[in-house]
Amino acid sequence: MTLPYSPANPPQKALSGQDKNSFGYATLQSRLPVIVSKIVDDVYRSYHNLSDADPLKKEKEQEAKKIIELIGGLRYELQRDKPFRPLTDEREDVEEWNQTLAEYYPTSSWYKASWLFSECYLYRRIKEAFALTQHWKDYDPFFEQKQTVFKSSQKAVVSMAVQLTTPVDPKTHKSVLDIKVQEGPESKGTRDAFFEMVQVSLWGNATDLSLLDNPDLAKVEELQRRMLSSGSSNNSSANASPAASTVHLDQVAQEDREEHASELEKHADKILSNDSELLWSKVKSMRNGRVDIILDNSGFELYVDFVFADFLVRAGFASEVVFHAKRIPWFVSDVMPIDFQWTLDQLHRPTSDNNNFFNPTDPIEQQALQALGQKWQSYVNNGTWKVTSHEFWTSCYAFYHLPTHPSAQDLFQDMRQSDLWIFKGDLNYRKLVYDCGWPVTTPFTKAIGPLGDGEEKAEGVPTVVSFRTCKADVVVGLAEGVKEKMDKVAANWQVSGEYAVISVSP
DSSP states (O other), X not given: OOOSOBTTBXXXXXXXXXXXXXXXXXIIIIIHHHHHHHHHHHHHHHHHTOOTTOTTHHHHHHHHHHHHHHHHHHHHHXXXXXXXXXXXXXXXXXXXXXXHHHHHOTTOBXXXXXXXXXXXXXXXXXXXXXXXXXXXXXXXXXXXXXXXXXXXXXXXXXXXXXXXXXXXXXXXXXXXXXXXXXXXXXXXXXXXXXXXXXXXXXXXXXOOTTTOSSOOHHHHHHHHGGXXXXXXXXXXXXXXXXXXXXXXXXXXXXXXXHHHHHHHHHHHTTEEEEOHHHHHHHHTTOSXXXXXXXXOBSTXXXXXHHHHHHHHHHTTSEEEEEEEEOSSOOTTTBOOHHHHHHHHHHHHSOTTOTTOSSOOXXXXXXXXXXXXXXXXXXXXXXXXXXXXXXXXXXXXXXXXXXXXXXXXXXXXXXXXXXXXXXXXXXXXXXXXXXXXXXXXXXXXXXXXXXXXXXXXXXXXXXXXXXXXXXXXXXXXXXXXXXXXXXXXXXXXXXXXXXXXXXXXXX
């Protein structure tokens, strides 16, 4: 099937920086220059911190200065709306990028092209600056930011680890989650846990570094509070005996569940289109299936993605979870395979390691983090969890092209073996719906084209779900009147990250 759409010709009018009232314009005008400037600062700090004992220090410094020069030039081009130029490095995707530029945007520029293309092109140009070097090829200029924000998540990370791993039943030594799912995949406990986990996964997407130009760590913590109360981590007793701790944690867990449920109910009103029931009808019928999660942000969102994947495995819905990461630094905080493993490593390090990333003082909290990290690492080791990457995820192409694009055929053929595709976050949502001017009442199943349920649906596409907090202009699947109501409630509801959609195509 040949699609009539292209990066320059989406199914509706493309969103672009030419509209000065759009979030795309604000991004090109304000947000992206700040992000680019931070790269210069990061590289400057990194090469000034090189050891004098490093025999390659001078070469690395020279290359770093060249990177700074190229990034400075990129910022100049962006701020003055200069025409796009071809890529000059030797990565495997260069030919496709340059062909796309020549075919669809031969004379275009940052504000004239679609916002989706311009933003993707920016991050590919950032990669070019590093790919042209010998010593900085694999350097991630956003890694320090990822670390800082994840470190600020300790309270939420530890609290969830305690709830997921610490025994609350003195006889069986089962955790809260294990008790909920023990009666089977279609039990009330499993169902309740599913709806909690869906919201946890959804709101984890709120911490997006590409939108937090100057991350306020207090704000990050407040965002995470949406998905849990203060948590048992604040109430566990380091001096209690194991039996007393179990009983105490049972009481605490009950209090946490009540407050946690109240917190989730409060934020359920902020989910403007909620297909959770439709998703449950699919998931509850799965037994030892395969789930593919197309990842978004590293750090805390990746952590809660692990939590959701763990639930799917424990409940018996999935025996294989495939995580799709990016191959290059992308939209500041997107997950690369190295981020995936690094995150696991921070959890299951021995507590005697003085260099622990997280440093809870309570032994119960320490044990919970280690137990969770070890469990998740075992999933990786035995093949239950797999992490992979593909150039298509960092191309400029919307996901309409996944079934037919020549360079994505190996990816699509593999993903057809899955029972469920979970797309996390805002950029994946934009690419699902081609980031164009759909009326907000357009059904999600229509807006995702060949991945939906219309006449053009590609063969072999399973159930598709998007967990997305709204951070860009496009949104679909809303009931009549919702947009008009929201325009009165919050003028920036489409881009603030305060509201969300859970959208499913069966």
